[in-house]
Amino acid sequence: MEVTFRIKRYNPEMPGRDKPYWQEFTLTDVAEKDRVLELLHRIKWEQDGTLAMRRSCSHGICGSDAVRINGVNALACKLLVRDVGTKIQVEPILGLPVLKDLVVDMEPFFEHYRSIMPYMVNNDPLPADKRERLQSQADKDQITETTNCILCACCTTSCPSFWANGKYVGPAAIVQAHRFIFDTRDQITRERLGELAEPNGVWRCRTIYNCTPACPRGIQVTKAIGEVKLAIRKGATKNIVKVIEIHE
Ligand code: SF4
Ligand code: F3S
Ligand code: FES
Numbered sequence: 001m002e003v004t005f006r007i008k009r010y011n012p013e014m015p016g017r018d019k020p021y022w023q024e025f026t027l028t029d030v031a032e033k034d035r036v037l038e039l040l041h042r043i044k045w046e047q048d049g050t051l052a053m054r055r056s057c058s059h060g061i062c063g064s065d066a067v068r069i070n071g072v073n074a075l076a077c078k079l080l081v082r083d084v085g086t087k088i089q090v091e092p093i094l095g096l097p098v099l100k101d102l103v104v105d106m107e108p109f110f111e112h113y114r115s116i117m118p119y120m121v122n123n124d125p126l127p128a129d130k131r132e133r134l135q136s137q138a139d140k141d142q143i144t145e146t147t148n149c150i151l152c153a154c155c156t157t158s159c160p161s162f163w164a165n166g167k168y169v170g171p172a173a174i175v176q177a178h179r180f181i182f183d184t185r186d187q188i189t190r191e192r193l194g195e196l197a198e199p200n201g202v203w204r205c206r207t208i209y210n211c212t213p214a215c216p217r218g219i220q221v222t223k224a225i226g227e228v229k230l231a232i233r234k235g236a237t238k239n240i241v242k243v244i245e246i247h248e
Contacts, residue, residue: 003030003081005043007051008091009101020098023048030081036088037065037076040102052101060216063152066093067102073154073214093157095166109153112169116177116195121188139184146179146224148217155211155221161204168204169196171211171221178224181231189231197232205229 005025011017025043037055044051055065058077065076068091070084081088096104122133149172156162156170177196180186196202202225211221 001030001032001081001086003027003039003086003088005039006087006089007043007101009051010098011050011052011100013100030086032080032082034081035077036069036074036079036081036084036090039081039088040076040090052099052103054103061150063150066152066154066157067091068093073158075152075154075216078216093153095157095159095163096153104157106153108166109156109170109172110151112156112173113151113176115169116173116180117188117192118176118180120180120183120186122185123187133185135184142182142184143179145219146175146182148219149175149179150217151176152216154214154216155219158210158214159205160208160210161206165200165204167200169201171205171225174202174205174225174228175219175221178228181228193228193232196228202229202232 003026005027006022007025008020009017009023010020025047027039027042030039035058037058040051040053040055044053053065053067053076055077056062057064060075060078063075066073067076068074069076069079070089073093076090090102092098092102092104096106096108099105126133151172153172155175156172159168159171162168162170174196177192181189181192186192205222205225207222207226209222211225212219212223215221
């Protein structure tokens with residue numbers, strides 16, 4: 001079959017192409033099981049080697065090829081032609097600065113990620129007879145879903161609250177925080193909740209719900225945010241309670 005691509009291009013280093021513009025490409029001999037990423041590769045290799053995009057694993061694991069396909073955020077390697085049809089519009093994810101074509105600057109996204117302290121803190125000595133801090137299955141079940149996050153940014157860059165205010169920490173960072181807040185081995189729950197109770201934390205989420213269907217890992221993003229909000233409402237520290245009062 002024949003497929004037509006409409007791709008948003010931008011090259012700040014090339015006069016005449018230094019404003020965003022749309023370019024069309026037509027591909028033939030396309031199968032309905034072909035992935036959008038494969039077809040973007042074909043365009044790059046067969047028609048225009050200057051097309052810039054990110055990708056690595058091609059199997060939905062690395063999270064590097066998040067783009068907006070027909071108006072919806074997705075990983076290009078996970079969508080098949082039969083999922084999106086024969087007219088495919090591809091543009092960069094929204095809310096982050098575009099560097100070139102489909103490549104955005106992820107640094108503001110990772111700055112938010114770092115703000116939630118994405119590492120476990122436990123200062124207790126390891127049990128003398130064990131090499132690991134063990135958890136029960138029930139404890140582990142609390143964080144199984146949010147540990148599946150691959151930091152692709154599909155959720156954060158589909159969130160209107162984030163588009164309106166890039167200082168909002170965003171759903172991806174909250175999902176990552178959830179993974180540690182509800183980890184029974186972590187010891188800085190109060191600090192994490194305090195960080196997320198700040199004005200650019202969870203309260204900027206207006207439950208718009210774009211983030212959940214955008215997640216390629218099937219994580220219930222809005223539910224995880226709700227659980228973090230609830231934990232803050234329960235008021236782990238005086239500081240957190242004070243911030244809650246401001247927002248209510
Ligand atoms: Fe991507 Fe889902 Fe993680 Fe958001 S929660 S960054 S959409 S994997
Ligand atoms: Fe945004 Fe998701 Fe909340 S789309 S407003 S983070 S529910
Ligand atoms: Fe790694 Fe798509 S290329 S997730």
